[in-house]
Amino acid sequence: MFGTSGIRGRVGDEVTAELALAVGRAVASEGYDRVVVGRDVRESGSMLVDAIGAGLCECGTDVVTVGVEATPTVARSIPRLEADAGVVITASHNPATDNGIKLWNPSGKAFGPDQRAAIERRVRQDDYELAAWDEVGRRERRSGIRAAHAETLRKSVTLERTPSVIVDVGNGAGGVTASALDDLGCRVRTLNGQEDGSFPGRPSEPTEESLATLSSLVEQTDAEVGIAHDGDADRMLAVDETGTFVPKDALLALFAREAAEDGERVAAPVDTSLAVDDALADVGASLTRTQVGDVYVAERTTEADVVFGGEPSGAWIWPAETRCPDGPLAACKLVAFVSRGGPLSDLVAEIEGYPIRRTSVEVEDKATVMAEVSDRVTDRYDEVDSLDGVRVETADGWFLLRASGTQPLIRVTAEARSPTDADSLFEEAQTLITESVATSM
Numbered sequence: 001m002f003g004t005s006g007i008r009g010r011v012g013d014e015v016t017a018e019l020a021l022a023v024g025r026a027v028a029s030e031g032y033d034r035v036v037v038g039r040d041v042r043e044s045g046s047m048l049v050d051a052i053g054a055g056l057c058e059c060g061t062d063v064v065t066v067g068v069e070a071t072p073t074v075a076r077s078i079p080r081l082e083a084d085a086g087v088v089i090t091a092s093h094n095p096a097t098d099n100g101i102k103l104w105n106p107s108g109k110a111f112g113p114d115q116r117a118a119i120e121r122r123v124r125q126d127d128y129e130l131a132a133w134d135e136v137g138r139r140e141r142r143s144g145i146r147a148a149h150a151e152t153l154r155k156s157v158t159l160e161r162t163p164s165v166i167v168d169v170g171n172g173a174g175g176v177t178a179s180a181l182d183d184l185g186c187r188v189r190t191l192n193g194q195e196d197g198s199f200p201g202r203p204s205e206p207t208e209e210s211l212a213t214l215s216s217l218v219e220q221t222d223a224e225v226g227i228a229h230d231g232d233a234d235r236m237l238a239v240d241e242t243g244t245f246v247p248k249d250a251l252l253a254l255f256a257r258e259a260a261e262d263g264e265r266v267a268a269p270v271d272t273s274l275a276v277d278d279a280l281a282d283v284g285a286s287l288t289r290t291q292v293g294d295v296y297v298a299e300r301t302t303e304a305d306v307v308f309g310g311e312p313s314g315a316w317i318w319p320a321e322t323r324c325p326d327g328p329l330a331a332c333k334l335v336a337f338v339s340r341g342g343p344l345s346d347l348v349a350e351i352e353g354y355p356i357r358r359t360s361v362e363v364e365d366k367a368t369v370m371a372e373v374s375d376r377v378t379d380r381y382d383e384v385d386s387l388d389g390v391r392v393e394t395a396d397g398w399f400l401l402r403a404s405g406t407q408p409l410i411r412v413t414a415e416a417r418s419p420t421d422a423d424s425l426f427e428e429a430q431t432l433i434t435e436s437v438a439t440s441m
Helices: 017-029 044-058 071-080 113-125 145-156 176-183 212-220 248-259 274-281 294-300 327-341 344-349 366-380 419-440
Strands: 007-010 034-039 062-068 085-089 098-104 139-141 164-168 187-191 225-229 236-239 265-269 286-290 306-311 315-317 356-362 390-393 397-403 409-416
Touching (some): 017 044, 017 113, 034 044, 034 071, 044 062, 071 085, 071 098, 071 145, 145 176, 145 327, 164 176, 176 187, 187 212, 212 236, 236 248, 236 327, 248 274, 248 306, 248 327, 248 344, 265 274, 265 294, 274 286, 286 294, 315 327, 366 390, 366 397, 366 409, 366 419
Parallel strands (some): 034 062, 034 085, 164 225, 265 286
Antiparallel strands (some): 007 098, 390 397, 397 409
């Protein structure tokens, strides 16, 4: 039921009001007494908020609804509103047809494996503790959490000067970024700033391809950086002052190198580039790899010497501030880097990049295919890491094959220190999938 980023799927199929009601009942039955509930801009979110709120109240939990807000805005509001859990109705970067449910702890960390398993068990077994008629939960509506988040963002950075910035909100809920940067004194222009759950401006997921308009606008204006969010603003990606998309691994390396000092560690998933290892080595820090998914990165940041966590997908975590991936915070941090370090293109040029190849292969039964892949890899290679999927280390580089947590896809990543070796490893990895699909049919 839960993927690496909560529950997600097509509305009316995998994600229904019936499911939301059940999850609300399960969360309340697990003993969470006061829960904050918010949503992203998708119209189906209104229905799902009502359903999950009904389930929570029916089992005695008080519900605080906060309306349409970015996921990090809702997550940060949980302790402020004296709640012990939070729910965000969002499908994040998924298409407009989808929606989902993500559960949060007061620390900003998403529900971990044990918490998710407990919720899933109750839903599957229809095991709820319904409240008596006079003990049902109360509902209240609270406002002001966006302003509070913006104020926190303003206090989190110091700008040596105020760069001009274009923020591509992507028709999502991340408008808090523009507000915070404006209050910091930046000249801010927005793109796709109107909230619209059909995402008419561009697809919800920010990629080099989907950010073509942002890149063009930055190139043609005096903007020094372009910021882009997904639908719920837990992700942040960027464009430099020339209009060039900043490679995701380079952005991770920049954040990691800035956050870590000698002897400290940074958490990142198994598909992270060697460029991050090298950037950290320059400052005496190191990388600790996790399963893919912000919940696993956030969990690793609970270890004392892990000072930052990030995913190449665009999720960035500063655990001293929150363990929720906070796209608006990342945007402010990046603008602060530019304000004191000069052009973003120069900062990116300092990161030694290696050729990395990524693709996704659609399969009907990803579990069966991955089992076959695992058998083949174990038979053929000596250096195999099965922390998340199968990651193979070779003398030339590495490749990773892993099932998507939310879609019927197998993700393929390969990296080496030369383009020829990267292409060879990439082809090798894809051949493994082709063979495995043929065998499993």
